[in-house]
Amino acid sequence: MGSGFIGVEMADELACNGKEVTIISGSKYILQNSFDKELAKKAEEILLGHGVTLKQGEYAKTIIQKDGVATGIELNDGSIINGEVLILATGYQPNTALAKKAGLKLARYGGIWVDEYMRTKNKDIFAIGDCSGRRDFITREPSKVMLASTSASEARVAGTSLYKIKYMKGFNGTIAIFSTMVGDRAFASAGITESEAKRQNIEYVSATFEGMNRHPATIPDATKQSVKLIAMRHSGRIIGGQVIGDKEAGEMINIIGLAIESELTIYSIISLQVATQPLLTSAPTTYPIVKAAEMIAKEVS
Amino acid sequence: MGSGFIGVEMADELACNGKEVTIISGSKYILQNSFDKELAKKAEEILLGHGVTLKQGEYAKTIIQKDGVATGIELNDGSIINGEVLILATGYQPNTALAKKAGLKLARYGGIWVDEYMRTKNKDIFAIGDCSGRRDFITREPSKVMLASTSASEARVAGTSLYKIKYMKGFNGTIAIFSTMVGDRAFASAGITESEAKRQNIEYVSATFEGMNRHPATIPDATKQSVKLIAMRHSGRIIGGQVIGDKEAGEMINIIGLAIESELTIYSIISLQVATQPLLTSAPTTYPIVKAAEMIAKEVS
Numbered sequence: 001m002g003s004g005f006i007g008v009e010m011a012d013e014l015a016c017n018g019k020e021v022t023i024i025s026g027s028k029y030i031l032q033n034s035f036d037k038e039l040a041k042k043a044e045e046i047l048l049g050h051g052v053t054l055k056q057g058e059y060a061k062t063i064i065q066k067d068g069v070a071t072g073i074e075l076n077d078g079s080i081i082n083g084e085v086l087i088l089a090t091g092y093q094p095n096t097a098l099a100k101k102a103g104l105k106l107a108r109y110g111g112i113w114v115d116e117y118m119r120t121k122n123k124d125i126f127a128i129g130d131c132s133g134r135r136d137f138i139t140r141e142p143s144k145v146m147l148a149s150t151s152a153s154e155a156r157v158a159g160t161s162l163y164k165i166k167y168m169k170g171f172n173g174t175i176a177i178f179s180t181m182v183g184d185r186a187f188a189s190a191g192i193t194e195s196e197a198k199r200q201n202i203e204y205v206s207a208t209f210e211g212m213n214r215h216p217a218t219i220p221d222a223t224k225q226s227v228k229l230i231a232m233r234h235s236g237r238i239i240g241g242q243v244i245g246d247k248e249a250g251e252m253i254n255i256i257g258l259a260i261e262s263e264l265t266i267y268s269i270i271s272l273q274v275a276t277q278p279l280l281t282s283a284p285t286t287y288p289i290v291k292a293a294e295m296i297a298k299e300v301s
Numbered sequence: 302m303g304s305g306f307i308g309v310e311m312a313d314e315l316a317c318n319g320k321e322v323t324i325i326s327g328s329k330y331i332l333q334n335s336f337d338k339e340l341a342k343k344a345e346e347i348l349l350g351h352g353v354t355l356k357q358g359e360y361a362k363t364i365i366q367k368d369g370v371a372t373g374i375e376l377n378d379g380s381i382i383n384g385e386v387l388i389l390a391t392g393y394q395p396n397t398a399l400a401k402k403a404g405l406k407l408a409r410y411g412g413i414w415v416d417e418y419m420r421t422k423n424k425d426i427f428a429i430g431d432c433s434g435r436r437d438f439i440t441r442e443p444s445k446v447m448l449a450s451t452s453a454s455e456a457r458v459a460g461t462s463l464y465k466i467k468y469m470k471g472f473n474g475t476i477a478i479f480s481t482m483v484g485d486r487a488f489a490s491a492g493i494t495e496s497e498a499k500r501q502n503i504e505y506v507s508a509t510f511e512g513m514n515r516h517p518a519t520i521p522d523a524t525k526q527s528v529k530l531i532a533m534r535h536s537g538r539i540i541g542g543q544v545i546g547d548k549e550a551g552e553m554i555n556i557i558g559l560a561i562e563s564e565l566t567i568y569s570i571i572s573l574q575v576a577t578q579p580l581l582t583s584a585p586t587t588y589p590i591v592k593a594a595e596m597i598a599k600e601v602s
Contacts, residue, residue, distance in 0.1 A: 155586075301467075
């Protein structure tokens with residue numbers, strides 16, 4: 001149950017180890033919070049190729065049990081899916097009982113309210129990690145993102161602010177940056193998706209560039225590489241990115257993440273100097289993050 | 302002849318194909334313009350392991366010829382190295398005869414002088430690529446860097462400035478960002494090295510973090526990953542970085558390059574949100590670019 005990256009990673013691992021797996025999800029496509037449909041579909045194809053069954057768009061109504069053991073799920077549409085093991089990958093809620101007892105303020109979704117330096121309403125008490133109340137870097141909405149890397153970043157901010165606030169400006173909201181493997185392809189995302197930008201009524205432009213991760217493309221381990229960028233229509237400020245590729249995609253998303261967090265625009269990316277090497281990257285003339293930025297610039301010009 | 306990355310890549314390829322290769326260089330260690338000694342030594346170890354001979358610290362005095370064919374080199378110290386093929390990898394000089402004839406101003410090292418928009422002194426004539434006169438992004442000194450990726454970036458600036466200058470601020474100097482493979486290790490560099498910072502009398506601090514590129518380190522394809530950062534002591538501004546690792550190093554250097562070009566400091570890197578994933582990156586708690594920035598912050602605090 002659940003088609004976020006935990007559900008997807010589990011399903012793929014189990015299917016590749018010979019298990020019969022069905023992903024049940026209320027979403028219309030997998031990885032919905034991090035990827036737009038056309039990219040998520042590529043991950044779905046890999047899962048389907050590994051024999052995973054996708055049951056999407058229907059929420060679970062009841063967990064069917066026999067002698068206290070789950071034996072199946074009844075969906076909203078009345079259909080029943082039987083199985084031997086049920087894995088819940090539907091997200092978590094912070095356990096903030098202690099914080100509540102201490103009289104600390106809680107944020108929406110029940111996390112402990114913190115300021116940019118990870119201080120709670122009691123400035124001698126800090127909260128970091130999945131128990132802290134998070135806000136999205138771009139939308140400023142409360143965020144349900146729970147990532148180890150976000151927690152590690154919060155920890156660094158808290159650590160350098162414990163005795164004195166050493167560095168401005170602390171932690172200015174989560175940019176939901178993460179990567180995963182589906183089969184032998186890396187899927188990575190940072191910032192907000194196009195569909196989230198729509199929901200938030202943001203005036204955005206997006207573009208996707210498809211290229212190769214080596215040059216020339218005849219190099220033995222060369223594979224396809226896709227980069228989607230989402231930027232504000234008027235300022236050109238980058239607010240989201242998605243990458244599909246070989247393992248280097250895990251670091252390429254950190255380039256986009258740095259651009260988002262540093263409030264850069266597609267215009268700085270257009271003149272960006274990048275290292276390229278036949279065995280390691282795309283060609284200098286088709287570096288995909290730069291090309292996607294160019295496509296957006298053309299669209300808005 | 303020459304121990305820049307062209308010389309090193311050629312030597313390694315030929316040695317791995319069974320040829321007896323000697324690299325002759327006036328430098329004390331290979332890749333001197335892009336790497337500090339302790340990192341360059343790791344590349345040298347790989348070359349030595351592949352059977353390459355290194356003859357360093359002595360300049361070539363004469364190319365010995367017989368019937369118009371090179372048969373050997375006499376070095377400054379009088380020693381002679383014989384061989385069947387001599388490969389010159391000693392850099393290039395732009396051919397700017399046409400520019401000179403057109404009355405354009407030339408820069409130091411003979412490149413065509415250009416402004417930040419790649420316009421020559423005649424604003425209707427643009428020059429890009431290795432024939433243009435380059436300046437270093439950090440030191441502001443004339444630069445001999447000749448990289449396809451630099452040229453591609455200059456081309457984008459020229460292209461968007463041909464009819465009207467569309468975007469500020471154009472090309473603000475080369476940051477000498479590049480990557481290469483030596484054996485199965487990627488070596489990547491951006492900005493200036495520590496030894497160049499010394500020569501330029503820059504008050505800098507540097508730090509190197511060594512970690513693993515997967516987490517936990519027991520993951521089958523996990524290998525070591527080293528990141529060296531160089532920053533201004535007072536502002537913390539990042540002016541250089543060097544990465545050794547698996548293929549992802551080719552994209553990690555672009556994170557450091559973006560930080561240099563965007564004039565970021567180690568203090569923004571400390572709170573940076575990065576995507577980490579067991580199969581793709583280091584652990585969130587030991588992301589090497591962040592750890593190196595932390596080490597510098599500790600050193601200057």
